[in-house]
Every structure is written in C-alpha cells, then in structure tokens.
Amino acid sequence: MKEHSGTAPVLTGRRLTLRALRQEDASALLHCWSHPEAACWLGIQPLTSRAEAEELIRLLLEMERGEESLRWSIVLSGGEVIGSCGYNSWQLAGAFRGEVGCELAPAFWGQGYMREALTLALGYGFEEMRLNxxxxxxHxxxxxxxxxxxxxxxxxEGTLREYRHTPSGFQDVDLYALLRKEWLGLISEREG
Known part of the structure; x- marks a missing residue:
C-alpha cells in the first residue's frame, strides 16, 4: 500500500491543476477565505488581511509536513488560483478514512471547477492513499x-447536531460519505 509522502503531488485535470499551496497564493485565497458568500460556510472567522492568509497557508503547510492534512491550491490553466481543496484529515491504519474540504471564489461557482478539483482529490485519496x-x-x-x-x-448519512463551534455559536453539520467501492463503480460507469 502506498502511503502519503507529506507533500502535495501535482494533479492535472482538463481545465485546472491541483498543486501545493504557496505563500504567493495568499491574496487569491484571502478572497475565498474572506468573501462573505464563501467564508460563511467555513466555520471560521473570515480572514481580514493578507498576513492572516499567509499565516493560514503556513499552518496548513506545517500540518502537511506532519502528515495531518493535505491541501491543494486550485489553479486554472492560465495560472489563476481560484480556491483550495484537500484532505482536512485522514487515518490510514485501522480506518482508511479521510475527510475532504474545499472552497472556491464565488466568481467561479456553478462552472464545474470544484467538481473537477474534487474528482482529482478523490482519485488520489482512493487510488494512491488507498482510503476506503x-x-x-x-452546513x-x-x-x-x-x-x-x-x-x-x-x-x-445524517446531521451531527451542534457539531462545530463557530464565531456565531454552535452549528449543525450534515455528514456525507463516499466508499471506495462506490467510487470505483462510478469510474467504471464513466469509462464504460
């Protein structure tokens, strides 16, 4: 079984690439992490400065080096960073389970970019990390x-009541899950 190496690999799709977060992504990601229409779903206080975005990127990269999380910048073919996605956490031994998270700048909503990005991330999780x-x-x-x-x-699979504490108080979250065998079945359908 291949283990995650602690470094985000480059994943290339039809219209975008997933690559490791970089400090120079701070301005673009600040737009996602501070925009009222996007930040309200993140469960954190919206960021207010480039310095805060740089600090969050530093923290995410540190967590990646410690194999605690794995986050990619979502980059269009022209080089524009429009969001991020990845594994907030995972557990291989004994569970083979991970949790994905994502955010996209509102100007790019409804165009299939996040679907393409998550498809790449899920493929990596199921095929390379061997998640089940x-x-x-x-929300x-x-x-x-x-x-x-x-x-x-x-x-x-259900609602986790008052699962998150956010700046606005306790918040319910809906829990969704995808199993490896379901993913493989979807891939077979697409190819068949």
Missing part, C-alpha cells in the same frame, strides 16, 4: 455543496 471511506461535512443550509457532494456519489 471519504467523508465531507457541510445543512449549504445546498450547493450538498448537491455537489451528491453528484460525486457521496451519500448523506
């Missing part, structure tokens, strides 16, 4: 994310 189960959490009112997860084959 990938989970995703989203029950975030209908766009719920539809995206369902379209990728995830099943909603």
């Amino acid at each position: 189960r990938v989970e995703a959490q989203c 029950p009112a975030n209908l766009r994310s719920g539809r995206l997860l369902t379209s990728l084959g995830f099943r909603r």
Whole structure:
C-alpha cells in the first residue's frame, strides 16, 4: 500500500491543476477565505488581511509536513488560483478514512471547477492513499455543496447536531460519505 509522502503531488485535470499551496497564493485565497458568500460556510472567522492568509497557508503547510492534512491550491490553466481543496484529515491504519474540504471564489461557482478539483482529490485519496471511506461535512443550509457532494456519489448519512463551534455559536453539520467501492463503480460507469 502506498502511503502519503507529506507533500502535495501535482494533479492535472482538463481545465485546472491541483498543486501545493504557496505563500504567493495568499491574496487569491484571502478572497475565498474572506468573501462573505464563501467564508460563511467555513466555520471560521473570515480572514481580514493578507498576513492572516499567509499565516493560514503556513499552518496548513506545517500540518502537511506532519502528515495531518493535505491541501491543494486550485489553479486554472492560465495560472489563476481560484480556491483550495484537500484532505482536512485522514487515518490510514485501522480506518482508511479521510475527510475532504474545499472552497472556491464565488466568481467561479456553478462552472464545474470544484467538481473537477474534487474528482482529482478523490482519485488520489482512493487510488494512491488507498482510503476506503471519504467523508465531507457541510452546513445543512449549504445546498450547493450538498448537491455537489451528491453528484460525486457521496451519500448523506445524517446531521451531527451542534457539531462545530463557530464565531456565531454552535452549528449543525450534515455528514456525507463516499466508499471506495462506490467510487470505483462510478469510474467504471464513466469509462464504460
């Protein structure tokens, strides 16, 4: 079984590339992490400065080196960073489970970019990391994310009541999951 190496590999899709976060991505990612329409779903206080975005990138890269998380910048073919996605956490030994998270600048919503990015990330998780189960959490009112997860084959398994503490108080989250055998079945259907 191949283990994750602690460094985000470059994953290339039809219209975008997933690559390791870089400090020079701070301005673009600040737009996602501070934009009211996107930040409200992240469960954190919206960022307010480039310095805060640089610090978050530093923290995410440190967590990646410690094999605690794996985050990619989502980069269009022209080089523009439009968001990020990746594994917030994973556990291989005994569980073979991971949790994905993502955010995209609102100007790029509804164009299939996040679907393409998550497809690349899921392929890496199931095929290279050998995960058996990938989970995703989203706010029950975030209908766009719920539809995206369902379209990728995830099943909603229930609501975790007051699961997150956010700047606005305790918050419910819906739990979605996709199993490796379901992913492989979807891939076979697409290729067949």
